[in-house]
Amino acid sequence: MCTYKLxxxxxxxxxxxxxxxxxxxxxxxxxxxRRRFIENGIDPESIRTKEDLRRIPFTTKTDLRDxxxxxxxxxxxxxxxxxxxxxxxxxxxxxxxYTKQDVESWAELNxxxxxxxxxxxxxxxxxxYGYGLFTGGLGLHYGAERLxxxxxxxxxxxxxxxxxxxxxxxxxVICCTPSYGLFLAESARDEGLDPxxxxxxxxxxxxxxxxxxxxxxxxxxxFVESAHDxxxxxxxxxxxxxxxxxxxxxxHVWEDHYIVEIIDPNTGEVLEPGEKxxxxxxxxxxxxxxxxxxxxxxxxxxxxxxCECGLSHARIKRILxxxxxxxxxxxxxxxxxxxxxxxxxxxxxxxxxxxxxxREGVMDRLMVRVEVSEDFKTDRLTDLVNxxxxxxxxxxxxxxxxxxxxxxxxxxxxxxxxxxxxxxDMRKI
Amino acid sequence: MIKQLSVFLxxxxxxxxxxxxxxxxxxxxxxxxxxxxxxxxxIVRLIVDxxxxxxxxxxxxxxxxxxxxxxxxxxxxxxxxxxxxxDANINIDYAYTMDCQRVIxxxxxxxxxxxxxxxxxxxxxxx
Ligand SMILES: [Zn+2]
Numbered sequence: 364m365c366t367y368k369l370x371x372x373x374x375x376x377x378x379x380x381x382x383x384x385x386x387x388x389x390x391x392x393x394x395x396x397r398r399r400f401i402e403n404g405i406d407p408e409s410i411r412t413k414e415d416l417r418r419i420p421f422t423t424k425t426d427l428r429d430x431x432x433x434x435x436x437x438x439x440x441x442x443x444x445x446x447x448x449x450x451x452x453x454x455x456x457x458x459x460x461y462t463k464q465d466v467e468s469w470a471e472l473n474x475x476x477x478x479x480x481x482x483x484x485x486x487x488x489x490x491x492y493g494y495g496l497f498t499g500g501l502g503l504h505y506g507a508e509r510l511x512x513x514x515x516x517x518x519x520x521x522x523x524x525x526x527x528x529x530x531x532x533x534x535x536v537i538c539c540t541p542s543y544g545l546f547l548a549e550s551a552r553d554e555g556l557d558p559x560x561x562x563x564x565x566x567x568x569x570x571x572x573x574x575x576x577x578x579x580x581x582x583x584x585x586f587v588e589s590a591h592d593x594x595x596x597x598x599x600x601x602x603x604x605x606x607x608x609x610x611x612x613x614x615h616v617w618e619d620h621y622i623v624e625i626i627d628p629n630t631g632e633v634l635e636p637g638e639k640x641x642x643x644x645x646x647x648x649x650x651x652x653x654x655x656x657x658x659x660x661x662x663x664x665x666x667x668x669x670c671e672c673g674l675s676h677a678r679i680k681r682i683l684x685x686x687x688x689x690x691x692x693x694x695x696x697x698x699x700x701x702x703x704x705x706x707x708x709x710x711x712x713x714x715x716x717x718x719x720x721x722r723e724g725v726m727d728r729l730m731v732r733v734e735v736s737e738d739f740k741t742d743r744l745t746d747l748v749n750x751x752x753x754x755x756x757x758x759x760x761x762x763x764x765x766x767x768x769x770x771x772x773x774x775x776x777x778x779x780x781x782x783x784x785x786x787x788d789m790r791k792i
Numbered sequence: 793m794i795k796q797l798s799v800f801l802x803x804x805x806x807x808x809x810x811x812x813x814x815x816x817x818x819x820x821x822x823x824x825x826x827x828x829x830x831x832x833x834x835i836v837r838l839i840v841d842x843x844x845x846x847x848x849x850x851x852x853x854x855x856x857x858x859x860x861x862x863x864x865x866x867x868x869x870x871x872x873x874x875x876x877x878x879d880a881n882i883n884i885d886y887a888y889t890m891d892c893q894r895v896i897x898x899x900x901x902x903x904x905x906x907x908x909x910x911x912x913x914x915x916x917x918x919x
Binding site: 735736737738739740741742743744747748769770771772773774775 | 796829834837854858860898
């Protein structure tokens with residue numbers, strides 16, 4: 364692996380140098396970006412440093428859709444060695460194209476991610492993200508292989524087989540979504556296994572959906588020794604854009620490959636570190652389909668303070684939600700992660716929940732369905748009423764809107780083996 | 793002192809039937825039942841003949857179930873029992889009847905309650 368332990372000034376210098384390369388590269392090769400620059404009267408020569416980036420318009424998911432399938436490819440098509448695609452819920456999927464060098468970088472970044480979470484060549488890494496058009500599986504697969512670890516390409520589903528592989532091959536590192544992690548832990552217990560005793564899971568690499576500190580606590584109590592958050596998206600290669608180091612206090616973004624800005628999603632204004640907003644990423648190493656100021660639609664906070672682990676790559680906080688997952692209820696923004704955070708710290712309910720929004724007349728209503736945990740001990744109705752009221756009060760405090768809590772029986776809510784289906788929006792708008 | 797099973801159930805048609813079906817299919821007999829409900833959910837309180845097995849099969853069916861200590865007395869003793877407990881400053885949280893002859897009482901302090909009752913010559917029954 365090449366060294367990524369650079370000083371802050373080395374990093375900034377490298378970023379500016381690579382940014383200048385990128386701007387010239389896309390201006391010369393991408394009809395899309397060339398037109399953008401000309402239409403906005405931007406001289407590519409005038410973009411010298413990160414600060415100059417602000418003059419360049421954003422690239423959005425809509426740009427990718429409008430130019431489907433390959434309109435944003437910058438390199439010569441003969442240089443492309445791989446396509447991935449993310450499913451579009453409406454219309455065309457988003458296609459991303461990789462050169463050989465892009466696949467190399469992707470492997471390198473995922474290897475770094477595993478390394479800073481404490482994974483070593485001695486580990487047995489079970490990759491239980493989907494393989495195929497989705498980037499999760501292959502990305503971590505390459506990373507683990509690059510690091511020299513032993514890889515089990517288990518992919519998703521078939522939970523019984525997943526557990527058997529873990530047990531028989533002595534898996535020490537699991538890569539999957541956090542909800543699937545909890546599901547695996549639960550399934551293991553159903554099979555009479557105690558994951559903490561009967562399995563050897565040291566490190567969990569959990570991503571592809573937002574999760575919370577409370578989920579970490581549960582994962583570490585029930586499943587793995589140390590649970591780490593990984594971030595990425597196919598437009599930016601896939602997983603491996605950012606990763607939690609052993610300090611587990613924010614995710615290091617690989618700044619020699621990506622320039623991160625946080626903006627106000629409504630005005631587009633660039634915010635200061637410490638302020639919450641939408642993450643915008645410029646890929647300064649990608650050749651196949653580089654993106655300038657790509658709006659990720661993920662909400663987070665940038666932290667540029669030095670990390671105790673010694674890495675100078677800036678950190679982002681856990682993803683707080685997505686601008687498009689964000690539910691607007693009576694004009695107020697609600698993130699499922701906020702609801703999750705409250706439910707998870709409350710005794711007597713399980714980590715599984717469902718948010719249901721509907722409309723009565725002109726009023727939006729939010730209902731939160733929560734499972735009573737199997738070991739909730741009471742014969743008194745008042746305990747249940749108090750639990751419900753306590754949850755409703757805390758939701759009101761956090762969300763600033765009233766939510767109705769409905770308690771349901773254990774294991775009654777749907778379990779998802781991939782991204783959790785937790786939101787049902789029944790409003791007809 | 794006897795053990796009651798308390799089961800959390802959603803307040804929807806068929807949930808109680810499902811609970812009783814599970815017990816019946818294991819030949820567990822329900823001796824007494826009380827229901828407390830609050831809107832979308834409730835607690836079903838049961839006295840059964842084979843408590844240990846009932847706990848096991850209900851947990852196996854993913855139900856939130858637990859045990860609670862209750863007291864059974866003869867219906868004939870009811871008014872004097874209630875008076876005795878009131879005099880001893882013991883609260884009755886809830887009560888329900890069993891086979892028209894007995895009453896199940898849940899109190900806030902079973903040990904003191906049994907002491908007070910036996911002092912007044914009232915017998916706490918076994919099932
Ligand atoms: Zn660190």
